Amino acid sequence: MRKKxxxxxxxxxxxxxEGIELAKTINxxxxxxxxxxxLCTPFIHLTEVRNTITKDSLYLGAQNCAAETSGAYTxxxxxxxxxxxxxxxxxxxxSERRIYYHEDDATVNKKVKLALANELTPIFCCGEVLQExxxxxxxxxxxxxxxxxxFDLPAEDFAKVxxxxxxxxxxxxxxxxxxxxxxxxxxxxxxxxxxxxxxQAANNTSILYGGSCKPSNAGELFANPDxxxxxxxxxxxxxxxxxxxxxAF
Ligand code: PEP
Numbered sequence: 001m002r003k004k005x006x007x008x009x010x011x012x013x014x015x016x017x018e019g020i021e022l023a024k025t026i027n028x029x030x031x032x033x034x035x036x037x038x039l040c041t042p043f044i045h046l047t048e049v050r051n052t053i054t055k056d057s058l059y060l061g062a063q064n065c066a067a068e069t070s071g072a073y074t075x076x077x078x079x080x081x082x083x084x085x086x087x088x089x090x091x092x093x094x095s096e097r098r099i100y101y102h103e104d105d106a107t108v109n110k111k112v113k114l115a116l117a118n119e120l121t122p123i124f125c126c127g128e129v130l131q132e133x134x135x136x137x138x139x140x141x142x143x144x145x146x147x148x149x150x151f152d153l154p155a156e157d158f159a160k161v162x163x164x165x166x167x168x169x170x171x172x173x174x175x176x177x178x179x180x181x182x183x184x185x186x187x188x189x190x191x192x193x194x195x196x197x198x199x200q201a202a203n204n205t206s207i208l209y210g211g212s213c214k215p216s217n218a219g220e221l222f223a224n225p226d227x228x229x230x231x232x233x234x235x236x237x238x239x240x241x242x243x244x245x246x247x248a249f
């Protein structure tokens with residue numbers, strides 16, 4: 001059985017005090033409806049937020065990790081350092097990293113491997129930009145991102161990966177993919193995984209949707225057979241919105 005997951009990506013928001021407050025509220029409200037909740041905080045929050053978590057359904061994650069193991073890489077934070085805080089997840093290959101920090105498929109692939117080597121679950125992001133969808137190449141774009149980012153993993157490592165489909169045109173824009181667009185792409189991703197790793201692996205892979213997901217549209221998105229939860233940006237910054245999405249299953 002694949003896991004249902006709702007992960008909040010706080011991005012570059014919240015002071016330490018604000019982050020602790022948000023985490024405390026979410027921790028208080030987190031129930032046990034079978035949904036794994038992941039708080040992907042800025043690096044500086046990780047340890048403190050870890051100390052607020054008392055609920056079994058609540059996990060900690062980072063938003064990125066270095067593409068190197070350790071050493072003279074000023075400003076970088078390694079997968080091992082992230083794991084040492086108690087974090088268990090890490091977002092890899094978010095479109096904002098790919099676009100603003102020029103992370104290519106090879107870099108993303110290195111980060112996935114370092115995350116896995118350090119017992120972090122990678123939340124691997126993929127998704128097309130608007131122009132790619134408009135020119136009808138969105139399926140090919142996503143297929144290629146997944147092949148280059150993940151398909152050289154041995155099956156036992158691939159089994160630990162969570163995939164997040166995030167159409168770039170939907171991130172932070174208020175424009176959400178329709179339920180049909182999400183299901184169509186998630187189904188394509190699952191079929192692609194099945195071709196490479198087999199049906200059982202594909203059925204066990206959690207595929208999250210990300211892009212302007214809110215309490216008002218989460219229920220419809222999550223009702224799709226191939227949508228196993230969400231990666232949530234803006235709406236993860238308010239406990240009531242975020243928990244509204246968690247409870248939308
Ligand atoms: C994201 O950045 O991963 C995201 C889904 O953002 P938003 O929910 O704000 O569109």
